[in-house]
């Protein structure tokens with residue numbers, strides 16, 4: 001423990017001891033707080049940036065060049081975007097040795113999907129449905145970040161979203177609250193481990209609280225307006241799961257929710273989070289979101305914004321600098337109660353103690369560990385493993401896949417085929433550019449099949465490297481002819497098309513979800529000379545690939561898979577790994593269908609009564625069905641579902657029913673199936689969706705093998721946030737469905753009785 005703090009805590013320990021049952025960390029926090037000046041307390045609530053222009057405009061008042069001087073004032077409790085042992089040690093040393101109390105900094109960073117060894121984007125990992133592998137991926141990210149001086153990640157992002165136009169869907173777990181909750185739990189556990197004071201774990205952040213994924217028309221930062229039922233039943237569950245996993249911090253969000261910006265929203269932060277859910281961690285604002293309440297039209301100036309944010313329960317100010325500027329004044333004017341500041345500071349200090357920073361402020365600053373952990377063989381193996389598991393086989397007509405290992409002449413075509421940057425995806429800010437294994441490299445390494453590679457078209461007009469936004473090529477067709485000629489007499493054509501790495505992510509909303517630029521044109525031209533196409537998609541969100549679905553025999557969703565992308569894709573194309581991924585988000589047929597999600601409401605007019613009547617809930621130009629449903633994903637083998645039985649036709653609230661069925665591998669390969677259980681509550685005090693995912697399991701079967709699989713239906717699975725504003729099970733009729741996607745194959749009825 002740093003000597004200044006030891007003295008302080010020693011002097012004031014009586015205070016802690018007199019407080020009865022308090023944990024020793026709470027005693028220490030109280031002792032330290034009792035000797036802090038108001039200014040020092042406010043300093044703990046201020047987060048300071050290490051470099052500029054990462055994800056937002058730089059505020060004028062910050063002074064990057066002056067950062068070391070500024071730290072000495074003790075008015076900084078946390079820094080973000082400082083990385084590497086050397087740099088972190090420098091700033092930590094100032095905080096510890098040159099401020100009056102020597103309170104260590106908490107160092108935050110967006111470790112979203114890996115640190116240096118990049119794992120698949122979170123949406124891709126969600127497609128694995130493999131909670132163990134997802135947890136492992138977060139463990140790897142935490143270990144590498146911690147080795148680089150970081151002790152707090154602004155992840156996981158657990159915003160549910162039903163709108164693929166929103167670029168940040170790449171960062172979440174998709175559209176479903178049940179899957180999203182399981183993944184939120186796994187990620188928090190992965191980052192934080194069982195011992196937060198270990199130098200291999202870091203504090204996690206549940207973000208963005210709340211509703212950010214429901215921004216109107218999928219435009220980032222846009223207004224959010226949702227009702228109570230959606231808020232509680234769809235948006236909140238992953239946050240509650242993160243709390244169950246003991247997540248140490250929350251981040252609020254840029255959006256307003258029903259007229260009140262989340263950052264100034266006392267209902268969200270004080271009433272729900274800190275009171276109803278009894279949350280003990282701290283809430284950091286999003287980047288500049290306190291000040292942005294002025295632009296929202298909710299605060300008249302920065303001072304009022306600080307007042308509103310603090311009173312609403314935002315504990316730490318990221319990049320607005322309005323707490324350090326105005327909180328003292330606001331206290332003097334009686335507008336802010338010191339008790340609220342004390343509460344915020346206690347929450348922040350508690351996490352610092354839990355991280356072990358008071359015992360050793362340089363716990364995360366070990367150069368030898370930095371070298372050893374970052375990019376280790378184990379980490380590479382872990383991200384390869386999750387990358388394979390994230391791939392979804394969308395279509396495989398005529399069994400073009402898996403490819404034979406010998407004797408094939410292959411054309412590899414597309415702007416993303418040799419790209420070493422795009423697979424790293426968005427939000428990999430510590431990742432080194434152009435370090436992913438490309439599909440070209442992966443395939444070459446994997447077999448001796450002959451491979452002829454052509455780009456066909458460029459996806460962008462600029463260089464395909466760290467480009468935050470670049471123009472899409474819509475005019476240069478010069479490479480198409482060559483690519484088509486190469487495709488002509490080949491046994492198979494592998495086409496790698498999709499979005500470039502930074503085409504999704506923050507502020508990357510799109511109004512079209514078609515293949516960007518000239519890629520579909522290229523696909524059509526190649527198809528005209530050779531129909532044996534395996535289309536490998538590389539993208540960060542659902543795409544509307546109707547033409548491809550209609551014509552191309554084999555389609556593989558490979559997302560942005562991270563450092564090991566090409567190796568993972570090669571293993572799947574050659575059948576070394578039999579694909580097992582399932583979509584965590586519905587793929588619509590066109591943007592006009594959005595929001596499109598599997599757990600929709602039935603409405604009062606779900607079908608055409610006479611078959612030809614106009615007045616029912618539909619479009620006149622496109623059907624209500626998606627291109628690919630939630631939960632969809634094929635294997636090289638086939639599975640048959642049969643013999644659904646229930647242990648009882650009825651249950652009381654506290655009882656349970658066991659649902660059993662048989663799963664058989666009816667194909668030629670060993671394979672893994674994610675079996676999914678959905679329910680429908682047929683009538684309720686608040687209308688319920690036509691289907692809700694409530695459980696899933698991963699089952700591996702050899703060819704010909706079958707197994708009886710069981711799930712338990714319990715109160716937890718049947719309850720919802722009712723018209724009484726409580727989580728309750730309402731007696732009545734239910735349906736249960738089983739299958740390999742949300743278009744389930746088996747179903748039966750049961751009821752809950754009083």
Ligand code: BGC
Pocket residue numbers: 054055056110154207286287506
């Ligand atoms: C994003 C957050 C992120 C923060 C810090 C913001 O623009 O919305 O998710 O953690 O920047 O980089």
